[in-house]
Amino acid sequence: MTALETAVDMRTALGAAPIPSPVLTASGCSAFGRELEPFVDLTAIGAVVTKSVQLRPRSGRPTPRMAETPSGMLNSIGLQGPGIDGLLADELPWLAERGIRSFVSIAGTRVEDFAELAERLRGVPGVLGLEVNISCPNVESRGEVFACDPGAASDVVSAVRAAADPAHPVYAKLSPDVTDIVSVARAVAAAGADGLSMINTLLGLVIDPDTMRPVLGGVTGGLSGPAIRPVALRCVWQVHAALPDVPILGMGGIRTGLDALQFVLAGASAVSVGTAVFNDPSAPARIHAELAAALAERGFASLADAVGHAHRPNA
Amino acid sequence: MSGSLTTPAPRAAQPPVQRVVEVVGRRPVNAYVELSLAAPEIAERAVPGQFVAFAIGGPASALLLRRSIAISGTRDGVVTVVVAPHGPGSTWLAGLQVGERVDVVGPLGRPFPMPEPGVPALLVGGGYGAAALVGLAARLRDGGSAVAAVTGAASADRLCSVDELSALAEPVAVTTDDGSAGRPGRVTVAVEELIADAGVVYACGPMAMLRAVADAATAVGVPSYVAVEESMACGIGVCMTCVLPVVGEDGRTRFARSCTEGPVFGGDRVRFADVGTLPADVVGADAMGVVQS
Numbered sequence: 001m002t003a004l005e006t007a008v009d010m011r012t013a014l015g016a017a018p019i020p021s022p023v024l025t026a027s028g029c030s031a032f033g034r035e036l037e038p039f040v041d042l043t044a045i046g047a048v049v050t051k052s053v054q055l056r057p058r059s060g061r062p063t064p065r066m067a068e069t070p071s072g073m074l075n076s077i078g079l080q081g082p083g084i085d086g087l088l089a090d091e092l093p094w095l096a097e098r099g100i101r102s103f104v105s106i107a108g109t110r111v112e113d114f115a116e117l118a119e120r121l122r123g124v125p126g127v128l129g130l131e132v133n134i135s136c137p138n139v140e141s142r143g144e145v146f147a148c149d150p151g152a153a154s155d156v157v158s159a160v161r162a163a164a165d166p167a168h169p170v171y172a173k174l175s176p177d178v179t180d181i182v183s184v185a186r187a188v189a190a191a192g193a194d195g196l197s198m199i200n201t202l203l204g205l206v207i208d209p210d211t212m213r214p215v216l217g218g219v220t221g222g223l224s225g226p227a228i229r230p231v232a233l234r235c236v237w238q239v240h241a242a243l244p245d246v247p248i249l250g251m252g253g254i255r256t257g258l259d260a261l262q263f264v265l266a267g268a269s270a271v272s273v274g275t276a277v278f279n280d281p282s283a284p285a286r287i288h289a290e291l292a293a294a295l296a297e298r299g300f301a302s303l304a305d306a307v308g309h310a311h312r313p314n315a
Numbered sequence: 316m317s318g319s320l321t322t323p324a325p326r327a328a329q330p331p332v333q334r335v336v337e338v339v340g341r342r343p344v345n346a347y348v349e350l351s352l353a354a355p356e357i358a359e360r361a362v363p364g365q366f367v368a369f370a371i372g373g374p375a376s377a378l379l380l381r382r383s384i385a386i387s388g389t390r391d392g393v394v395t396v397v398v399a400p401h402g403p404g405s406t407w408l409a410g411l412q413v414g415e416r417v418d419v420v421g422p423l424g425r426p427f428p429m430p431e432p433g434v435p436a437l438l439v440g441g442g443y444g445a446a447a448l449v450g451l452a453a454r455l456r457d458g459g460s461a462v463a464a465v466t467g468a469a470s471a472d473r474l475c476s477v478d479e480l481s482a483l484a485e486p487v488a489v490t491t492d493d494g495s496a497g498r499p500g501r502v503t504v505a506v507e508e509l510i511a512d513a514g515v516v517y518a519c520g521p522m523a524m525l526r527a528v529a530d531a532a533t534a535v536g537v538p539s540y541v542a543v544e545e546s547m548a549c550g551i552g553v554c555m556t557c558v559l560p561v562v563g564e565d566g567r568t569r570f571a572r573s574c575t576e577g578p579v580f581g582g583d584r585v586r587f588a589d590v591g592t593l594p595a596d597v598v599g600a601d602a603m604g605v606v607q608s
Contacts, residue, residue, distance in 0.1 A: 035552040035575065038330040039420075051555075059570050059599035062592050066548050066556040068404075071377040073548060077555045078603060080570060217591065225379050256374075278549040279370055279379045281420060282333055 008295045009302035010288070012046070012269050015169025015194035015247060017128045019046040019101065019270070022303050023260065023288040026251050026274030027052055027105035027131060027173070028077070029224075032091035039281040042100040045288065046270055050091065052107035052133040055116060057083035062217040067206040072225025072253070073275060074204050076218030079107060079136075084120050096126030105173070107133040110140060111159050118164035129169035131249075132160050132193075135200045147175035147200070150187035161192035171249055173197035174239075176231055185239045185246070195247035196239060197272070199232045225275040229253030233266050240267025240308055255283070257290020264291070264303065265310035320538040321581025323564060324425040329360040331551070333420045338411050339393060345472045347443050348398045348409040355392035357421045363450035364542055364579045367396060367421030368550030371404040378404050383550040383574065385447035385519065385542065386422060387476065394421070397446035397475055423550050424578045427451050427540055430515045435461040437513035438484065439502055439528045441520020442468045445476040447542055448519055452483035463512065464488070465505040467524070471496035503527050513537055518582070520544075522590065529582025539582030545573040560586040560597055569598045 012022045024046040030036055033048035042048055060080025067074045082090065087104070095102045104127055106117040114132060121127055134146035134153050146152045157172050164170055172188040174181060176199040185196055201222025206215045214220075232252020240248060250268030254260050255276040263271050276283040291303075300306045340351030357367060368381035382404045388395040400409035411417060430436065436455045438448045445466040455462050464484035468474045469492045481487045488505035489497025498504060502520075506528055510516065516532040516539040518525050525541040532539035548554040552575035561571035562584045571577065586594065593600055 029553060031553045031555070039333055039551075054602065056602040057599040058602045059593060059597040060555065060558065061603070063556070063558060063590065064546070065558070066380075066546070066554070068378065068380050068548075071379065073380060075548075075554070075556065080555050080558070080599070083599075083602075217593075226377075275379060278381065278554050280333075280374075280418070281549070281551055281553075 008292050008300060009304070010292055012303055013247070014047070014103065014129050014171065014249065014270060017169050019128070020044070021046045021288050022264070022270040023284050023291065024103060024249065024270060024272045025049050025277065025284055026272035027133065029274035029277050033095055033100060036277070036281055040285045043098065045284045047101040047103040047128050048095060049103045049131055049272055050087070050105055051081055052079050052105040053081055053084055053087045053117065054079060054107050055084055055113055057081065057086060064215055064217055067215040067221070069204070069206065069223065070227060072223055072227035074206055074216060074221035074223050076216040076221035078218060084117055088120065088124065092124055092126060100126065101128045102126050103128050103131055105131040105133050106160070107136050109136055109138060111155050114156050115159040115163040118160045121168070122165040127168065129171065130160065130164055131171045131173050131197050132156060133173050135173065135175045145175065147184065148178050150184050153184055154187045154191035157188045157193045158191040169194040171195040171197045173200055174235070175200045176235055177203050181235050182238050182242045185243055189243055189246050195249060197249040197251065198235050198239060199228070199252045202228055202231065224253070226253040226255055229259060233262055236263055236268050237266040241311060244308065254287065257287050257294045260287050260291045261294045261306070264306050265308070267308040267311065269304070269307045319562070319581065320533060320536065320583050321540065323581060323584065324428050324540065324579040327362060327365060327422065327424070327426055331421050331423050332356045333418070335416050335418050338413050338415050338417065341411065341413050344397065345474060346399065347475060348400065349387070350396050350398060350408070350411060352394045352417070352419065353392060354394045354419060357419070358389040358392050358394050361386050361389045361394065361422035362426035363454050364427035364447070365422035365424050366550070366578060367394065367419050368423055368547070369408055370418035371407050380404070380548045381420065381550045382408060383423070383547045385444070387446035387449055389450065397443045399443045420550060424574055425576070427517055427542070427579050429454065429458060430460065433459040434514035435512055436463070437506070437509050437516045438462060438464040438480070439506055439516065439518040439520070440464070440466045440476065441502060441524040442473050443475045444520030444542070444544065445474070445480065448517060449476050449479045449483070451517055452480055456483055463509050465490065465502045465509065467491065467502035469493065501527065503531060506531050510535055510537060515539070516582070518542070522587065525582070526587035529585065529587070533583045540579050541582045541585065542578045543573050543580065543585070544578070547574050550574050560589045560594055562586065567598050568594065568596055
């Protein structure tokens with residue numbers, strides 16, 4: 001098994017930034033990485049994708065914040081976090097001192113918020129690039145989510161690309177709650193996105209049959225976990241088919257190496273492991289090993305050879 | 316915070332581990348099931364107040380979220396927990412048989428802070444929460460403290476760890492809501508009588524009970540530490556679902572994670588009345604669109 005694993009070249013990249021492993025954490029599912037240190041060698045995974053940061057500290061929403069659902073969960077955290085000052089003062093230095101790559105998720109409610117965050121992150125040690133969480137309400141468009149409007153999504157991405165460190169790849173994180181994800185992908189790629197993170201959670205609802213009211217304090221919440229994997233895989237497949245040159249960071253219910261392999265075959269050049277970490281805190285390292293073994297068993301010399309393989313006609 | 320009776324519980328000295336461990340004992344105890352697990356690395360690290368988090372149903376289970384349960388004992392490499400079956404996850408756990416294996420992470424969370432040697436302590440357990448106090452009672456005794464205990468439950472079959480606590484504490488008062496064992500009524504009827512002799516109070520149980528005990532202690536100027544039972548998705552501090560409004564040393568209230576900043580909090584620091592709400596003075600509430608009054 002070990003010989004098989006080491007035989008496959010697992011190196012990949014986020015845009016132009018090389019990483020030694022295609023397995024990353026997922027934003028919002030591993031906080032800022034510290035809590036996973038007892039369970040995973042964080043220097044060996046592709047990167048820690050940090051919880052979405054905004055300009056100001058946020059308390060997040062009242063509890064209850066989660067509900068278990070079949071093969072998944074619904075969450076309504078409300079982006080609790082320290083704000084950009086706290087991230088820069090405490091969290092990113094902790095990661096950088098240990099040689100852990102960070103891929104920083106940024107969020108806001110105005111285009112200028114995103115641009116300011118990208119600006120603040122220029123040249124910060126250890127930061128590999130930015131993931132732009134556009135599944136946030138746009139205060140200038142009566143709360144419509146940026147990711148659901150190709151125009152608004154493009155405005156955010158072009159502003160971030162202009163403000164960000166030129167060495168930082170900018171990935172736009174797309175929502176599946178749209179009629180045509182390819183048109184959003186096309187728009188943000190044209191606006192300068194170096195890659196696409198797919199997918200964010202799906203909006204869901206759980207009602208408590210005893211209280212006969214919604215379970216979550218925030219009423220609706222984001223559905224994640226293996227329950228959404230086929231939706232995520234379909235999105236990656238459709239976008240890779242339409243835009244084969246745009247790199248994809250695939251995510252949505254990945255729990256095993258074979259799950260990750262499906263995303264790679266559909267067109268993802270790297271994957272994020274999110275909700276599975278709640279179930280198994282060592283999942284990122286385990287999934288890397290399982291994916292390497294799965295690629296070797298199928299005769300791939302490198303991860304890169306397998307990216308998009310499912311789209312190619314049988315030889 | 317000036318006037319506060321407690322300082323926040325410090326972090327545990329040792330990090331947790333994740334292990335697949337064998338069930339080596341299973342014992343029904345009233346309405347509960349006590350499981351014993353061969354987990355030497357967790358047993359040697361655990362300190363009273365800490366908990367473990369179980370994965371449910373194996374690697375392909377549709378129940379993804381971990382179940383966090385207080386450690387009730389550690390001896391000779393064996394960790395014991397008391398499982399209260401209610402939903403599908405805890406029912407699966409309670410059905411584990413000797414020889415079966417389960418994925419467990421621990422020890423997690425912050426231990427109960429110890430008082431100065433010899434300070435008399437009152438321990439208050441509600442339902443299966445009493446199990447989390449057994450190791451604490453032994454540790455307090457070792458430190459020269461006189462230990463009194465109150466255990467309460469809705470009914471006799473929901474009581475827990477009465478025998479274990481009776482071997483370590485004197486007196487041990489038992490209360491039940493329906494009067495089916497001990498004195499009828501809530502734990503507070505016994506707490507009110509015993510608190511005068513206590514220099515510190517520890518409690519574990521349902522939130523309403525913790526609130527009543529913490530209020531009773533604070534009212535007479537006695538520090539209290541409560542171990543909360545919030546539902547947690549991960550138990551290790553990454554999911555941010557198990558938060559409570561807790562007053563920090565700087566006097567400001569934050570949404571604190573019950574797993575990594577608790578489960579043990581100063582009883583006078585938890586804003587019990589505000590659990591489940593977003594008070595306007597919580598740090599960062601202003602960024603959520605809450606109007607500051």
